[in-house]
Amino acid sequence: MSEFYEGMAEILEIDLIKISSDFELHSGEAAWDSLAIVSTIALADDCFGVMLEGKALAGCRSIADIEKLIIILKKV
Amino acid sequence: MNKTFARIKDIAIYYPQKVLSNDELASIYPDWPAAKILEKTGISERHIAAIDQTAGDLAFEAANNLFTQGEISASDVDFIILCTQAPDYVLPTTACILQDRLGISRQAGALDINLGCSGFVYGLSLAKGLIETNSARCVLLLTADTYSKYINPMDKSVRTLFGDAAAATAVIAVDVDQSCGEFIGPFVFGTDGNGAKNLIVEAGSYRLPKTAGTAIEVTDDSGNVRSRDDLYMNGAEVMSFSLNEVPKAVDALLVKTNMSKEDIDFFVLHQANKFMLDALRKKLKLPSEKIPILVEDSGNTVSSTIPIALFKMRKQRQLIEGNRLMLVGFGVGYSWAACILNI
Numbered sequence: 001m002s003e004f005y006e007g008m009a010e011i012l013e014i015d016l017i018k019i020s021s022d023f024e025l026h027s028g029e030a031a032w033d034s035l036a037i038v039s040t041i042a043l044a045d046d047c048f049g050v051m052l053e054g055k056a057l058a059g060c061r062s063i064a065d066i067e068k069l070i071i072i073l074k075k076v
Numbered sequence: 077m078n079k080t081f082a083r084i085k086d087i088a089i090y091y092p093q094k095v096l097s098n099d100e101l102a103s104i105y106p107d108w109p110a111a112k113i114l115e116k117t118g119i120s121e122r123h124i125a126a127i128d129q130t131a132g133d134l135a136f137e138a139a140n141n142l143f144t145q146g147e148i149s150a151s152d153v154d155f156i157i158l159c160t161q162a163p164d165y166v167l168p169t170t171a172c173i174l175q176d177r178l179g180i181s182r183q184a185g186a187l188d189i190n191l192g193c194s195g196f197v198y199g200l201s202l203a204k205g206l207i208e209t210n211s212a213r214c215v216l217l218l219t220a221d222t223y224s225k226y227i228n229p230m231d232k233s234v235r236t237l238f239g240d241a242a243a244a245t246a247v248i249a250v251d252v253d254q255s256c257g258e259f260i261g262p263f264v265f266g267t268d269g270n271g272a273k274n275l276i277v278e279a280g281s282y283r284l285p286k287t288a289g290t291a292i293e294v295t296d297d298s299g300n301v302r303s304r305d306d307l308y309m310n311g312a313e314v315m316s317f318s319l320n321e322v323p324k325a326v327d328a329l330l331v332k333t334n335m336s337k338e339d340i341d342f343f344v345l346h347q348a349n350k351f352m353l354d355a356l357r358k359k360l361k362l363p364s365e366k367i368p369i370l371v372e373d374s375g376n377t378v379s380s381t382i383p384i385a386l387f388k389m390r391k392q393r394q395l396i397e398g399n400r401l402m403l404v405g406f407g408v409g410y411s412w413a414a415c416i417l418n419i
Binding site for chain 1: 107354
């Protein structure tokens, strides 16, 4: 997960130390916009070989929500 | 025994004068500072056609630049292919108008093809077909688009990425011993019309004519404003499509040609933007020096990105005779194509 968290820190433009499952994407601290969603699709594909859907990502409230989507896709 | 092969003789490009910088965009979209736009997209500026400047005008300028470079002249051309999604008129064909404007022979053929980011590779396949069946000796392959005219000024998701430009490529017949092998090709192609809705200008043609209703602007969740008259791109879906299909097309062409990635000197992909190309480079497991990213001064110029990249690589003396390239165009349609190009 560390490579994924490093990637998320870069995408959200915040320090890696602040990234955890609990991190709130809409807290105002992070740049969770359309560009971040597109970048997260590429990151998840690179780290886990799964293709996340933009619509599902847009509905995520926290990094835990993104991780749940990844886990579901990995099981398929 | 001699055989006729198609070969790229020369390439010229044209950028419209007006420049749209990241500083100007950042002043409109405060959430996206100029440095962030450059870091993410790899683009520092894009060129924008004037209000009265059409894709046909850009193609005209690129063709004149090609003739000025001196490798071919207008009198050599016996076929014109124009790839554009912004024709001068509904009819006639813009390539026919360019035949007259450029002083090209009345015995030349001319046609438009309506493709976006895959268009240059498709154009090369048509040029090769014409030349290697002895139907033409010198094909003027023009790519030109003015997506800026389709973009809502308040839609940062596309306004930061796309620029207007044209390229003119001379594809000529060379008669050489058949053991030399082909210079352009083989090709692989792909189409998935189910993706049409994800990159589209919905209104303005016959399925949905422009009306006061189609011009009503709406704001999406990211704060981007657009109407059905404007360009819409679902960036997430287009990224998924690209990450799914481009590596498959690359692999299919390698299998078809019995080659490995090590046999290719450069993979010149459609220059969509830096984050797309970085993601594809990682997925293709290629070193950065094999995937040029050449969008900084132009942005995504649709079907012109690959010839513009080739023009820049030639100018920077990155390309030498004997180099083997793989070209991959992909995007709106969805449509994609890849080919080998031997320099």
